[in-house]
Amino acid sequence: MRLTVKSATLLGLVALIALAPLFFPSGFYYRVGALIFVNGLAVTGIVILTGWAGQISLGHAGFAGIGAYACALAPVHWGLHPALAVVLGAGVSAVLAWLVGRPILRLKGYYLAVASLGMGILISMVLNNERALTRGPDGIEVAELGLRAVLKDAGLELSNGQFWYFLCGLVLLAGAWLALNLHDSPTGRALRALHGSEVAARTVGMDVARLKLQAFVISAVYASVSGSLLALQNKFITPDVAGFMHSVEMVTMAVLGGVGSVFGAIFGAAVLTLLPQVLTVFAEYEQLVLGAVMVLVMIFLREGVVPSILRKIRGGGE
Amino acid sequence: MTLLSIEGLGISFGGVRAVHDVSFGVRPGEIVSVIGPNGAGKTTLFNMISGVYQPGAGKVVLEGEDVTAMSPHLLARRGMCRTFQNLQVFQTMTVLENVISGYHLQESGSVLADLLNLPASRRRARAAEEGARALLGRVGLERAAEREAGSLSYGSLKRLEIARAMALKPKVLLLDEPAAGCNAVETEEIDHLIAEIAASGVAILLVEHDMKMVMRISNHIVVLDHGEKIAEGDPASVSRNPAVIAAYLGAEDAAG
Amino acid sequence: MSELLQFLLSGVTVGAVYALVALGFTIIYNASDVVNFAQGEFVMLGGMITVFAHAAGAPLPLAALAAVVATAGLGVAMNKLAIEPARGAPVVSLVIITIGASIFIRGAAQLVFDKQIHSFPAFSGDDPFRILGATILPQSLWVIGGAVAVFIGLWLFFTRTLLGRAVLATSNNRLAAQLVGINTPFVMTLSFALSAGIGALAGVLVTPITMTSYDVGLALALKGFAAAMLGGMGNPKGALVGGLCLGLLEGLTAGYISSQYKDAAAFIVILAVLFFLPQGLFGRKSTDRV
Numbered sequence: 001m002r003l004t005v006k007s008a009t010l011l012g013l014v015a016l017i018a019l020a021p022l023f024f025p026s027g028f029y030y031r032v033g034a035l036i037f038v039n040g041l042a043v044t045g046i047v048i049l050t051g052w053a054g055q056i057s058l059g060h061a062g063f064a065g066i067g068a069y070a071c072a073l074a075p076v077h078w079g080l081h082p083a084l085a086v087v088l089g090a091g092v093s094a095v096l097a098w099l100v101g102r103p104i105l106r107l108k109g110y111y112l113a114v115a116s117l118g119m120g121i122l123i124s125m126v127l128n129n130e131r132a133l134t135r136g137p138d139g140i141e142v143a144e145l146g147l148r149a150v151l152k153d154a155g156l157e158l159s160n161g162q163f164w165y166f167l168c169g170l171v172l173l174a175g176a177w178l179a180l181n182l183h184d185s186p187t188g189r190a191l192r193a194l195h196g197s198e199v200a201a202r203t204v205g206m207d208v209a210r211l212k213l214q215a216f217v218i219s220a221v222y223a224s225v226s227g228s229l230l231a232l233q234n235k236f237i238t239p240d241v242a243g244f245m246h247s248v249e250m251v252t253m254a255v256l257g258g259v260g261s262v263f264g265a266i267f268g269a270a271v272l273t274l275l276p277q278v279l280t281v282f283a284e285y286e287q288l289v290l291g292a293v294m295v296l297v298m299i300f301l302r303e304g305v306v307p308s309i310l311r312k313i314r315g316g317g318e
Numbered sequence: 319m320t321l322l323s324i325e326g327l328g329i330s331f332g333g334v335r336a337v338h339d340v341s342f343g344v345r346p347g348e349i350v351s352v353i354g355p356n357g358a359g360k361t362t363l364f365n366m367i368s369g370v371y372q373p374g375a376g377k378v379v380l381e382g383e384d385v386t387a388m389s390p391h392l393l394a395r396r397g398m399c400r401t402f403q404n405l406q407v408f409q410t411m412t413v414l415e416n417v418i419s420g421y422h423l424q425e426s427g428s429v430l431a432d433l434l435n436l437p438a439s440r441r442r443a444r445a446a447e448e449g450a451r452a453l454l455g456r457v458g459l460e461r462a463a464e465r466e467a468g469s470l471s472y473g474s475l476k477r478l479e480i481a482r483a484m485a486l487k488p489k490v491l492l493l494d495e496p497a498a499g500c501n502a503v504e505t506e507e508i509d510h511l512i513a514e515i516a517a518s519g520v521a522i523l524l525v526e527h528d529m530k531m532v533m534r535i536s537n538h539i540v541v542l543d544h545g546e547k548i549a550e551g552d553p554a555s556v557s558r559n560p561a562v563i564a565a566y567l568g569a570e571d572a573a574g
Numbered sequence: 575m576s577e578l579l580q581f582l583l584s585g586v587t588v589g590a591v592y593a594l595v596a597l598g599f600t601i602i603y604n605a606s607d608v609v610n611f612a613q614g615e616f617v618m619l620g621g622m623i624t625v626f627a628h629a630a631g632a633p634l635p636l637a638a639l640a641a642v643v644a645t646a647g648l649g650v651a652m653n654k655l656a657i658e659p660a661r662g663a664p665v666v667s668l669v670i671i672t673i674g675a676s677i678f679i680r681g682a683a684q685l686v687f688d689k690q691i692h693s694f695p696a697f698s699g700d701d702p703f704r705i706l707g708a709t710i711l712p713q714s715l716w717v718i719g720g721a722v723a724v725f726i727g728l729w730l731f732f733t734r735t736l737l738g739r740a741v742l743a744t745s746n747n748r749l750a751a752q753l754v755g756i757n758t759p760f761v762m763t764l765s766f767a768l769s770a771g772i773g774a775l776a777g778v779l780v781t782p783i784t785m786t787s788y789d790v791g792l793a794l795a796l797k798g799f800a801a802a803m804l805g806g807m808g809n810p811k812g813a814l815v816g817g818l819c820l821g822l823l824e825g826l827t828a829g830y831i832s833s834q835y836k837d838a839a840a841f842i843v844i845l846a847v848l849f850f851l852p853q854g855l856f857g858r859k860s861t862d863r864v
Contacts, residue, residue, distance in 0.1 A: 054664070054666055056666045058669075058673065100845070103848055103849045104848050106852075107848065110665055110669055111848060111852075113609075113611075113669045113673075114844060115844055115845060117796060118796060118800070118840070118841035118844045118845065119841065119845070121796070121837075121841060122841045125837065125838060129835070178433045178434070181433055181434065181439075182429075182432055182433050184443070185431075185432030185433075185439050185443060186422065186432060186442055186443055186446070187426065187429050189418060190419065190422055190426065192408070192410075192411060192415075193408045193411065196407075196408035196409055196410060197407070197408060197409075199402070200402070200408065200482075201391075201419075202389065202390035202391045203391075203394060203400055203406070203483075204394060204420045204422050204423075204485070204486060205391050205399075205422050205423040205486060206391055206419075206422050207391050208391065214429050218429070218433070244792060248673065251670060251673075252674075255670055284685065285681065285685070286681070287677050287678070287680050287681030287684065288678055288681030288685065289681070290674070290681075291674045291676070291679070291680070291681055292674070293674070294670050294678075295655075295674040298660060298667045298670050298674070299659045299660050299671070302663070302667060
């Protein structure tokens with residue numbers, strides 16, 4: 001049987017999520033794993049937007065901020081269940097992405113980069129300044145999701161770390177499944193086509209602006225859910241989640257692993273999430289390293305690490 | 319009945335008249351060729367008809383509807399499709415996927431269905447794939463279906479582009495130099511292909527440099543020089559037309 | 575009335591800085607179609623290098639000169655190391671490269687210098703001039719004067735010198751420029767040097783007023799970009815007008831609405847221009863060739 005990219009990616013992810021805990025030296029690594037999955041989810045959205053549709057956003061952290069603060073604010077102010085707050089955040093992000101993206105995606109490539117950068121900074125500015133609501137730069141606590149207690153009553157007892165590890169793993173798996181479905185579907189094919197040649201895409205009847213907008217909205221939802229998960233598991237969130245550096249991290253993770261491949265991008269997320277955990281001095285050099293990775297990968301490994309390696313292996317096999 | 323009619327089309331770039339007051343019509347099943355020396359404005363005319371450029375004057379009418387300067391994707395919905403002189407294929411996608419993309423209007427549906435891989439989405443995709451494989455067979459590329467389009471030869475890419483356009487089931491097909499850069503064998507293949515498509519009732523508008531091919535397959539020829547129509551008619555009458563001969567000789571003089 | 579004048583004066587001062595950043599964008603964009611997101615880092619470097627050279631004992635004018643020259647050199651290095659190797663890459667890759675370069679420069683500045691906020695003395699003291707009840711700092715006059723000098727100098731360069739015309743020709747049509755024997759790689763190098771140098775000069779001029787630190791570049795880049803877009807991408811006159819308009823808008827926002835949200839003015843301008851006026855005030859409509 002021929003293994004498709006889709007089933008290989010999903011099987012690989014399942015194996016990784018299930019088997020990795022066997023090698024964890026301490027409970028701390030559940031937390032690192034959960035962080036990798038949360039970042040992997042955001043980066044999967046970047047794959048759809050940048051890898052397939054060929055558009056770049058430098059403000060996706062803004063959507064993560066919306067998702068995170070929806071979980072912080074909605075349960076307190078409107079009595080919404082945190083799980084519904086995730087949905088609310090995703091909805092708000094989708095609407096905002098639609099409003100901002102609609103006029104901009106008709107224009108050339110770098111306009112989206114600039115406009116989304118501006119939008120992201122605007123969101124983070126609001127989160128920092130509207131102290132009455134968000135409590136400003138010091139951050140705000142986030143309600144308990146409550147699912148762990150439900151599971152415990154049902155007889156499944158997990159530590160906090162384990163719970164978030166498996167929950168985030170499942171959400172990532174679902175996100176990857178959706179993305180891979182999209183890849184081979186008519187919409188996914190159209191996105192990849194317009195990336196190849198917008199002129200030709202129009203000629204075969206593709207509404208290029210609409211397709212780009214769909215990719216932008218979908219990826220915004222991914223970022224938003226990722227922000228929600230981060231807030232819920234930390235039970236605390238600061239406006240940094242919406243900051244420019246977080247947007248840059250997302251793009252760098254995707255680019256490093258391979259922006260056209262879901263598995264590659266998750267791999268990139270894993271590397272850049274682990275690095276600061278392993279190297280404590282990393283914080284000092286974070287910007288230097290992220291910047292260098294972006295430039296070097298774009299020049300020497302334009303497809304990213306994972307697709308380049310796969311190509312080598314396949315090329316060698318022929 | 320005229321399917322596509324071009325009425326007094328014109329455009330200027332920075333004060334220079336690139337195309338001026340060109341009119342003609344194309345009927346279903348007819349092959350109309352636009353010829354003229356280099357720089358006569360053929361591709362510019364094409365770009366105006368296919369909605370890439372906005373004409374400064376005149377109208378493009380498709381089946382009685384004014385479609386002037388309409389965006390290419392809307393023209394595609396109304397049954398007009400084109401190929402490009404400099405090839406616009408999706409290089410990193412497979413040959414099969416390229417042709418399937420031509421089925422976009424028929425296969426695209428709800429994004430949600432696509433995300434969830436619902437049966438509806440799979441059914442649409444499967445129908446498109448079957449159609450695309452059949453078309454690849456028609457242009458003789460069935461064995462290259464799974465290859466990356468970028469790896470095909472020039473002549474194959476030309477046929478791939480035509481196959482993709484045919485996937486739209488167009489009423490009017492605009493072909494911009496389909497045989498340019500092809501060898502004699504490839505030219506003949508494309509030649510047959512075009513005749514076959516026309517025979518199925520599609521109106522074909524052709525820009526081509528290969529005079530032998532134009533004379534062989536066209537029903538009607540429109541001659542442009544310096545952006546203006548200087549003659550039109552059947553191949554025999556056009557090739558005897560003194561104005562046409564002068565335009566081509568003049569161009570050769572200038573080139574020499 | 576004097577209040578309004580005060581807001582306008584401070585608006586013109588920052589507007590002059592934005593105009594210089596926008597001009598830097600414009601020069602590189604015209605020469606290479608690259609939108610250089612690292613433009614703001616040049617401004618940061620101009621300020622920071624001057625601060626540290628001055629602190630190390632160099633007289634202020636010498637420190638400023640060193641900052642401009644060093645930054646111009648860095649611009650050239652960036653072109654050679656990051657932009658030239660990626661020639662012909664798609665827009666998305668170029669955006670990622672220049673953003674990467676900008677973050678790299680920021681990270682390096684944080685390590686080489688520090689994370690503190692710095693300033694150095696104003697060139698002509700801090701006693702403000704009074705005009706109709708409003709005040710203006712002598713340093714603001716330096717900023718405005720500097721911007722005017724740069725624009726006049728560049729205008730002369732592009733219209734009166736052979737080299738300047740070569741740059742213009744390259745921006746019109748790179749292939750044609752190559753065919754008539756213009757050394758286009760050199761034109762690229764020159765554009766990066768010029769644009770980095772101009773950015774650094776803006777940093778030198780404005781630091782005594784706004785102060786500087788390793789992370790001021792991004793906001794400046796965005797505002798410069800907003801100004802360039804407002805004026806019309808690729809048009810030097812547009813850069814000047816766009817910069818001043820944005821500065822005035824920001825001054826008025828800070829004065830009448832909220833100083834916390836004065837930075838939002840730039841982003842609202844970006845979004846508004848994209849919504850209503852994608853070609854900007856002086857931009858041309860471009861036609862893709864197929």
